[in-house]
Amino acid sequence: MTKYKGRLEMSEQRRPTMKDVARHANVSLSTVSYVLNDSGPVGHARRSRVLDAVRVLGYTPNESARRLRTKRAATVGLMLPDLRNQFFALIAEGVEAAAANQETLVVLCAPEAVGKTPEHYVRLLRSQSLDGLVYLPSGDGMTLNTALALAEAGPVVMVDELIRGFDVPSVVADSRGGARQIAEHVFSHGHRRVAIVEGPESLWTSEQRLSGYREAMARFGIAPSEALYFTGDHQEESGIRAAAELLKLPESERPTAFICVNDLMALGIYRYCRDAGLRIPADISVVGFDDISAASLVAPALSTVRQPAREMGYMAAEQLFHIIDQSDGPEEQRMVTLPTEVVLRESVAPPPGG
Amino acid sequence: MTKYKGRLEMSEQRRPTMKDVARHANVSLSTVSYVLNDSGPVGHARRSRVLDAVRVLGYTPNESARRLRTKRAATVGLMLPDLRNQFFALIAEGVEAAAANQETLVVLCAPEAVGKTPEHYVRLLRSQSLDGLVYLPSGDGMTLNTALALAEAGPVVMVDELIRGFDVPSVVADSRGGARQIAEHVFSHGHRRVAIVEGPESLWTSEQRLSGYREAMARFGIAPSEALYFTGDHQEESGIRAAAELLKLPESERPTAFICVNDLMALGIYRYCRDAGLRIPADISVVGFDDISAASLVAPALSTVRQPAREMGYMAAEQLFHIIDQSDGPEEQRMVTLPTEVVLRESVAPPPGG
C-alpha cells in the first residue's frame, strides 16, 4: 500500500496538507476547504474541530496547488528601471505596502539594474502567471513592445510614466504643472539662457516636463530656441556630462541655470560644479525634480518639485488589485494624476551678470 | 463531452498547455515533457515537431503546475528593513542580479517599510513555498524568533547582519576593521571627546562597529567611558536627534566629533548642523559608514567606510542558490566576509580648540 518515496519521506517531516487536517478533525476534505475559505456552510462543532486541527498540525495552505486550481497567484509583479534612485525605491515601497494589505507578495523586476532585457522578465512573469503587474518603464526604446508583451500575461497598470498607444490604468504626477512652476521660479530670477537637461526622449515624463518648461518660457517671453538642451538618462553621471559639455561653452553662450528633469542629474551638476570650483547658486543656478532626500541634504539645498512617490506606488497597486478583483467588468480605464509641489530652497539666484 | 466553463472559455483564448502542444505535434504528453526538460530520449523528427508546436502555439509552461509537481518555485524571497536606504536598495539589486542569472524571481519583503510584522511575511512566504530566502533583519528585537520561523520555510542565508544562535550561511562586510580605521582617522586629528551614534543594540553590525571604534580608542589611549553614546535606528531622523541631544551639552562635555554606524544618521547630523548654524568640519567633525551616494554629494563630502553592497547581495543570493541546488549535502555553513574600504573626504578636521 505505502510506497517508497525516497528518504525525504522519513527524515524531513512532510508539510501537512488538507487531507491531514481532514483526517485529524475527522471530517471530509471538502469540509476543511469550506471552513478555510468559508465557501460553504458548516456546523459549529465541525468547524472548530477543523480549526483546532489546523492549529495543532500547523497547517498552511499550499499556495502552488491553490494557484493551479484557482488561477490566482496572490502575487503581483513590479517592473522598474532600478532601485538606487530613491524615487523608484519609494515607489516600490508604496507598491509593497498596498500588496501587504491584500495579503499578496510582489516580485521585483529591475531589468535595467541587472543587465537583462525586459523580455527576460516577460518570459519569467508569464510562466509564473502572476495576477498583474505595476510597470514603470525605462527609456530604453522598446517600451511599447514590452508593454504589449507584459499585458498578455495579465493586467498591468502604469506608474509614473505613460506609454502612447498603451491604454491601461495609470497613476502619474502632474509633471507639467510642476515643471512649469519650477521653471518660472528660475526665470523670475532673471535667467534667460538656461540649459534643459532632459531624460530619454521616449519617456512621457520627459515630454511633459519639457512642455511645462516651455510654458514657463512662453510666459516670460523666451523663445524655445534660446534654451540649450541636453538629453540624459536620469543617472547622476549624465548630469555631470551635461555640465561638462555646456559649461565649457564661451561665456556668452554658456547657460546660467540648469533645469533638470530629475534630481539625480541635478546632483550630477552639483558634483561637476564642485569639482570645477563653480559656486551654486552664485555662479550657476540649478533645479531638479522628484525631491529625493539627498536634495535637501546637499549644500545649497536643491530647489525641486516633490512627487508623492510612495503614494503613487501605493495607488497604482491599489488600482491593480481593483482590476484583479473584478476582472469581468469592462476595465474602466482610469488615469489618476497626483499633484506635485514645488519646493523652493537655495539653489537658485540671479545670474552672475545681473 | 465538453462542459460549460464560463464565458472565459469563449472570449479570452485559453493559454496553451502541454496537452495542446502534444495534440498539435501529434505525440503523447510525455514526449512533450521529455523534450521540454530533456528528461528522456526522443527521436529527431518528433522532437522538432514538438518544438515547432511550442513555437506556433506560443506555449510557455505553467509554473504553478510545475511547482506543485516538483516542489521547486523558481522564486526566492528577500527580506530587508526598507528600500529608501540606498545601501539596502543596492543589496536588493545584487540579489536581483544573481537571481536573474538563475532564471528565478525574487519577492520583496520589507516589513519595516510597510508597517507589517515579519510574521506577516513568514506566513505568506511559507504558503508560497519559496525555494529560499535572503535575510537582512532590522533591529526590532524579535529577530531570532522570526529567523527561526523563516528557516522552517526553507533555506535562508543572511546578508550584512548576523544573528547569534542562528547558524546559517552568510555574507557580511568587515565592519570591525572599517570601523576601527575610520575612528582612527578621527582620533588622529586630535579628537578625544567623540559621540558614537550606534544602531539598534541587538544588531551584529552595531556591535562589531562599536568594538572597532573601541579598538581605535584603545590605540589612542582613550577610555571607553570618555565617549558619548547614542542609540539610533539607522534612519536620518535619529541622527538629527543625536545631534540635538548631544550638542546642547555644556561646552566642556560636548563632543567634537560624531562617529556614526551608518551614513543616513551621519547625514542627519549634517542636517541638524546646518539648521543650527554649525559648520562641518570646522565646528564639528562627522564620519559615517556605508558610502551611499549622498555621502559624496553633501558638502563637505562625508568621510565614511565603503561596503560592497551590491556584491554582498549578489554573493548572498549565489550562496542561496548553491544550497538549493544541492539540498542533500550537509549544508556547509559558510560565512564570507567582504573587505570594507575607508574613504577619506572632507568631513573631519581637528577639534575647534586645537
Place this chain on the structure above:
DNA sequence: TTGTATGCGTTATCAA
C-alpha cells in the same frame, strides 16, 4: 449540512 469525485497542468513511473 456533509461527503465524493473530478480536474487544474506537470512530472515521473511503468508497460509496451
Place this chain on the structure above:
DNA sequence: TTGATAACGCATACAA
C-alpha cells in the same frame, strides 16, 4: 523510444 496513467494539493459541482 514512446505512451498511458498516477500523483502533486486544492476547490468545487454534484450527489447524498
